[in-house]
Amino acid sequence: MNATKLLLVLGAVLALGACAKKEDVLSLYNWNQYIAPETVERFEKACGCKVQQSFYSDNSELMAKITGGAKGYDVLVPTSNYVSDLAKGGYLRPIDKAKVANLKNIMPAYLNTEFDQGNQYSVPYAYTITMLGYNDEKIKELGIPVDSWALIFDPKILEKLKGRVTVLDSPDELTAAALLYLGYSANERDPAKLEQAKQVILKAKPYWAAFKASGYIELLAAGDIWVAHGYSNDIYGADLGAQQAKKSFRIKHAMPKEGAVLALDAMVIAKDAPHPELAHKFVDFMLEGQNSADLTNMLGSGNPNSAAMAFIKPEIKSMAAVFPDAETAKKLEMLKPMDADQRRQLNQLWTEIKAG
C-alpha cells in the first residue's frame, strides 16, 4: 500500500535525523524555564559542548524519577530538603571543591546549611520565598490588610474574596503556611498541631477557588484571581504579565508577619553522571556573577551569590520580597525533610483536606 510505504519512509527519515551527533554533552535536569537561554548559550560557547536540558515541574517528580532508577543526568537542581534525601539515598556524587573555585561567591548565610554540612554535595543556585501575591487595586478597594497569612485563612477576610483566592497545591507548603498562621514553626510535626492546621485549612477551603501549584500567574495577571499563595518569582512574573497586558492594577508581594518558607534550590551532581568533568565546569560557571544574575533578571528569583549583585537590575535588587532585609530574614524557615512516618502522616492529612 502506497500510504503505508510513504509513512514508513517518512518515519525512517525522521528517525535518522533524530540520531544525535556524538559530541560532549552536559545533561541538565532542571525546572523548566529555570535557566536563562543566554546563559546556556554562553556556557556552550565557553566549553565547546552542548547542553541537553530535561525538565520537571516539581521536586517530587525529580525524586520519583531518580529513586525509580533513571540514569544519564549530570546536573540536577533540587530544593534543599530534597538535597539531603538524595544525598542520604546515595544518589549524589560529592562535589570536588577544587574544581568549583567560584563557590567563594556565595554569601555565607546560604552555605553549610543543615541539609548539606560543608556543602559536600550541593552548591546554592537560587532561592524563592513562599508568600502571597495580590491584586493591589482590588485589595485597596476592599480595604483588606495584607501583612498576615490571615489573608488566605481568616474566613472573615475570605468572605470578601470568595472564589478569588488560590493556594498552593502542595502538602508541605500549605500546611507550613497554616502552621505559621497558628504561630507554630513551619516544620512542626506534632500530630495535634498538624490537626489544628488541618482545621484551619478546612475552614478556609470553601472560600478558595482552587489549589494551584502553577497557573496562578496567568490568573493573577488577568485579574481573575485577586490573591494567590505562591512563590516570590512567580508573583514577580505575574506583575510583569499584568503590565504587559496593560492592566490598571499591579501584582504586589505580601510578606506575612508570621513568617514564610524559604526554598533554596541547589545544583547537585548525580552519582552516575556520565560527564562529571563537564558537570563541575557547569557548576563553577553558574557561580560566576553574570551567569547567576541572568536568572534573577529573568525571573525575579532570589540570589545567594554576592558577585551577582553587580549584574542584577536595580528594580529587582530593591525588592524586599526578593532580597529580604535582616529583620524579615529571621522569620524565614526552610522546610526540613521528613522520614517515612511523617510523610505518611502528612499524606493522610492531605488526602483528608483534598477530599473533605
Add this chain to the structure above:
Amino acid sequence: MQSGRFHKWVISGPPLAYLLIFFAIPTLIMVVASFRQPGPYGGLAPLLSGAQGSAGVALTAENYARFFTNFLYTELFLKSLWYALITTAGCLLLAYPLALLIARSPKSQRDLLVLLVILPFWSNFLIRVYAWIIILGPQSVFVGAFNWSIGLFGLGPVRLLYTPAAVVIGLIYVHLPFMVLPLYANLEKHDPALLDAAQDLGAGAWQRFWRVTFPLSLPGVYAGAALVFIPAFGIFAIPDLLGGTGGAMIGNIIKQQFLDSRDWPFGSVLSIVLTVVAIGLAGVAAWFARRVRQ
C-alpha cells in the same frame, strides 16, 4: 475448514507476547510493590531484608488494610465513578449525532469529516485545557452571555471555572474522540437498505433510529463507552486544572502517592483497586449486554 490452533497462536501470539513483556511484568512489579514498604527517601524499600543474617522477604498487607479501613478512599472511588458515568453519558449524547452524520455523509466527505473530529486532539492537551480556562473564566464572553441568558430566568450569575461543571465539561471534551471513532467505525457499515425497508414499512425517523440503527450500533456504543469510562475513572489532569477545591478524584490521590507522599506501595494499592473495579464494571456491563441481546 477450521483455522487450527496454529492460526490461533500466530494471530494472538505477538500481541500477547508484547503485552506480557511490556505490560504484565512491569505491572507485576507494582503488584508486589503493593505489599512492600516505601523506601526511606522514596521509591521502595528493599524486598529482601537480609540484615543481620535473617533472610526474609519484607512483605506486608498493611497497605491494603489502610485502604479498606478508611472510608475516605471508598468515597473518592464512588465520586470518581459518578464523574466517569456522567462523562460517558455526555460523550455518548454528543458523539452519536456526529458519528451518525459522518457515517451517512457522501463517501467523498467521510475521510475529511472524521479527520476534522480528531484534528483538535493533535494540538497539545495542556493548551487545549488552558483554552477552556479562558472560555470558562470569569472574564470570558461566553460566560458573560451564559449568565445574561440565565439571568433572564431570574437565576443568579454562576461561576463556571473551578466547579464540578467545568470538570465534567473538560472530561467530556478530552474523551469525545474516543467515543466518536468507535461509533463511526460501527455505524459506517450499516446497510442503508435496512433503513429504507423500515421506512417502506411505515416507520418514522425516530423509530428507524431507535429500532434499527441504535441496536445495530450497540457494539460501537459499548466500545466507545469502555474507551471513555475506563480512562475517565482514573484521570487526574482535568480535575487538577479545571476543578475547584472540592474537585479531587481518586486519580489525584493516586498521583499524590507517587509524587508528593512518596508512598509507592499505597499508590499501587489504590491503582490495583481502581483497575480491578474498572475492569470488573466493564465485565459486568458486557455480561449485561449479552443478556439483553438475548
Add this chain to the structure above:
Amino acid sequence: MRRSGWLAAAAIAGYVFLYAPLAIVVAYSFNDSSMNAQWVGFTLDWYRKLFRNADMLTAARNSLVIGLVASAVSTVLGTMAGYAIYRYRLRLLPLLVLAPIAIPEILMGVSLLLFFVMINLTLGMLSITLAHIAFCIGFVAIVVRARLAGLDESLVEAARDLGATPWQAFKLVTLPLIMPGVVAGALMAFTLSIDDFVITFFTAGPDSRTLPLAIYTMVKITVTPEVNAVSTLLMLLTLVLIVVASKLSPGAMRGR
C-alpha cells in the same frame, strides 16, 4: 441521502464544541503576551521564536517519530489482538488488552521505569516508544473488535471455498471490511502517543524530549504562546501528512 435537520444541527453543535478551544489555541498563538490568559495584541513573534528554538522543534520531531512508530506497531498488534479476541475464545488476551486502559497512567509509568531499569535498558526514544505501544494496543483492539462484531462470515467462507488460504481470505476479504475500524484505531493510537505526558515522563531519557515533556513542565512558570504556535504547526503538519497518505490510498477510511 436525506439527512434530517436535527441530526445536522446536533452534529454541528458537536463540531463547535470540538473547535471552540482550538480556535482559542490558534488565535492565542498570535497573542502579544507571554501568557495564555488574555488577548493583548497581534504578533508573529511566537512563530519567529519557535523557528529559532531548536529544542522545541526537536521535541516536536521526536513526538512525531514516536507517534508514527508507536501507532504503526500498536495498530498491527492491536488489529491482531482484536481479531483474535473476536475469533477465538481467549481468556488472557482480553484481560491484557483491557488492563492498560484501566491502569492509572502514573502506575504504568513508574512500573515501566522500574522494569526498564531492571532489564538495563537505557531510557530514551526506544523506551518511550515501547511504553506507548503497550498502552495503545488496547485502544486499537477494542475498536477493531467492535467493528468485527456482526461481520458477515459467509463472505470469508466463500473466499475460502474458492480456494483462498486463511491469510488471503483475511487480507482480501476481512481486512478491507474492517479497515475503517483499523484506521480509527490507528488515529486514536497516534493521538494518544503524541499527547502523552505521564508515561513518557517516567520512561524518557535525558536525550529524548517530546513535545508534551517540553510543554507540561512549562506549567510551573508560564505556558508561553510559543506552545500554541508549535501545537498549531504540529496539527497542520499531521493533517497534511494524513491527507497526502489518504490521497495515495483512497478509500481507507470508508471500507468496502
